[in-house]
Amino acid sequence: MMMLLPLRTVLQRSVSRSCCRGFSVSPQTYNSGKKGLILGVYEKDKEEESLVFTSAGDTFDNVVSGKLRDHLTRSGSLVKKGKTRIFYGLHEDFPSVAVVGLGKKSAGVNHDEHWNESKENVRTAVSAGCRQMQDLEIAHVEVDPCGDAQAAAEGAVLGLFEYDELKKKKKKVVSTQLYGSHDNEAWQKGALYAEGQNLARYLMEAPANHLTPTKFAEVLEQKLGKVGSNVKVFTRSKTWIEEQQMGAFLSVAKGSDEPPVFLEIHYSGSPNAKESPLVFVGKGVTFDSGGISLKPSSGMDAMRGDMGGAATVCSAIVTAAALKLPINIIGLAPLCENMPNGRANKPGDVVKARNGKTIQVDNTDAEGRLLLADALCYAHGFNAKAIVNAATLTGAMDVALGSAATGVFTNSSWLWTRLQEASIVTGDRVWRMPLFEHYSKQVTESALADLNNIGKYSRSGGACTAAAFLKEFVTAPHWAHLDIAGVMSNKDEVPYLRKGMSGRPTRTLIEFAARLSKDKSST
Known part of the structure; x- marks a missing residue:
């Protein structure tokens, strides 16, 4: 990025040429330069206060002789939080100036x-x-840093993203950069956080015929190949999966003609090569029809996003590598489709997981926990400092929390505290859910096998019984299951994300890893 001159110097060089044309000028007249400026303004705490600009806003207003303040005052109303007002012709270098409410x-x-x-x-x-x-x-x-250059970069990069990969008419590409501040490091960090979430959004939004398990792995290989030599990617084939005796995972995959893939990513960022890694595990069902327990056709297209767990954890690792975080991270993503062909799981079938436990599959649409069961067993071979899995696992999670927060089930208060602290910073919230023995009893009492994949009371506490099922494959002292079904997509709940797949909670996972890399108590 080009180095910027100090804000006052840039503006003073051209102040003699700048002019104000008032409110009647059309945007087209002043957009020929195709350069815009965004400045922040705060709400007044007291009625008698004058407008409160950010530092950059104050400097700009001084250079244009108070015209920005004058225009805002004469307009008769404040710029409300999250709203914008745009002015033209205030300054020659910036034909269009948007004032945004903070x-x-x-x-x-x-x-x-x-x-x-x-x-x-x-x-x-x-x-x-x-x-x-x-x-x-x-x-x-x-863009004015608005007192927080990282948050400003996140807002800019997240707000402009839209999946139009397959459209002939695409949105105008807008390049953004920090304005009038030396806080470039925080800006770049925020941009990387947002690009990580946008990668997850891209993966989740892509149609299932364009993003098969094999293609998902290829995209991640390509992305990770650009971030350094300390990243290794292993694309495990069906033969390897069979050798690992991942019978639960394979039972889901056999219903599709698309071959399954077990994606394994190793990022070695710690100066101590022997340091225990953080292990991320993500559910990677690239399309979920429900299998024989077929889903209703209405809204089934959204099930292209059922690999959101894999998308978020893999994107978090891409970002961790780009940030060069001093931590070792391993990412595991079992990838397949859940389809209803003649080989598919049938309700009542019994399959065997990697740890030898048998599972009665009473609902083939509760398939994500089958993939994760084998992946969690495999994760225990890495002597992890913590295992965190993410999955669009249950509609019950959406019913419980909606899109307000990701539900977290964990056996570790230490781990919960760090996830919550990270989420407060990112605004992508988490909420702790129960892992009572009450729920474990519902999945361990099965007529035909060691476990039942939906439990005795399938409609009661569905998110909790799913978590209890996963707990049966965990012996690690620090494990957390993130059910992200409720935050999978965005309508208008998060104002800085457009409608569509959300990529949540990628930034929380990145921030969690960043904090853990500095936390000596975790080793």
Whole structure:
């Protein structure tokens, strides 16, 4: 990225040429330069206060002789939180200036909401400003750090993403960069966090005929091949899966003509090569028809995103490698389709997992836990400091929490605390759910096998019984299961994400890994 001159120097060089044309000028007149500027403004805490700009906003307003403040004052209403107002002709270098509402300057960690409200306000405001610039077909936008350059970068990069890979008409590409600040390191960090989540969104959004298990592995190999020599990718074939005796995983995969893949990623970022790794495990069902227990056709197209667990954990590792985090991470992603051909699992079938436990499959649409059972058994061979799995596992999780937070089931308060702390920073919240013995009894009492994949009471506590099922394949002292079914997609709940697959909680996983890399108590 080009080094920027100090803000005041840049503006003073051209102030004699700048002019203000008022409110009547059309956008087309001043968009010929295709360069925009986004500045933040806070809500007034007291009625008698004047407008409260950010530092960059104040400097810009001084250079244009107070015209920005004057225009905002004369408009008669404040720029509300998350909203934008755009002005033309204030400055020759920036034909279009968007002022975005940041809410209260005093905002910080909101303990009731379990997130940093200030960071969320910045993400939302910058996202709104960037989208408005995109709608105006402005190609280059400079962004006020708004007091938090990382959050500003996340808002810009997340807000502009849209999956239009297969459309003839595509959205205008907008390049963004930090404006008037030397906090480039935080900006670049935020951009990488957001690009990681966008990679997960890209993978989840891609149609199932374009992103098969084999293609998923190829995309990750390509991405990881660009981030350094300390990353190794192993694409395990069906033969290897059979050798590992992953009977539960194979029982799901056999219903599809697409071959299964077990993707294994090793990122060695710690200076101590022997340091125990963090292990991420992600459910990778690239399309889930439900199998013989067929899903309703309405909304089934969204099941292309049922590999969201694999998408988020793999994207988090790509970002960790790009950030050069000093930690070792292993990623495991069992990838397959769940389809209803003549070889598919039938309700009542019994299959055997890698650890020798038998499973009665009473519902073939509860397939994700079968993949994860074998992957979790395999994960225990790495002497992990923690095992974290993510999966779009149950509709019951969506019923319980909706899209407000990812449900976390864990046997470790140490691990829970670190996941929660990370989520407060990212705004992509987590919420702890119970792992009571009450639920374990429901899955361990089976007529034909050691375990039942849906339990005795299939409609009661479905997210909890699914977690209890996974717990039967865990002996590690620090394990967490993230059920991300409720946060799989976005309608309008997260204002800085467009409608579609959300890629959540990729940034929380990245932040968790970043914090763990500095946490000496974890080794």
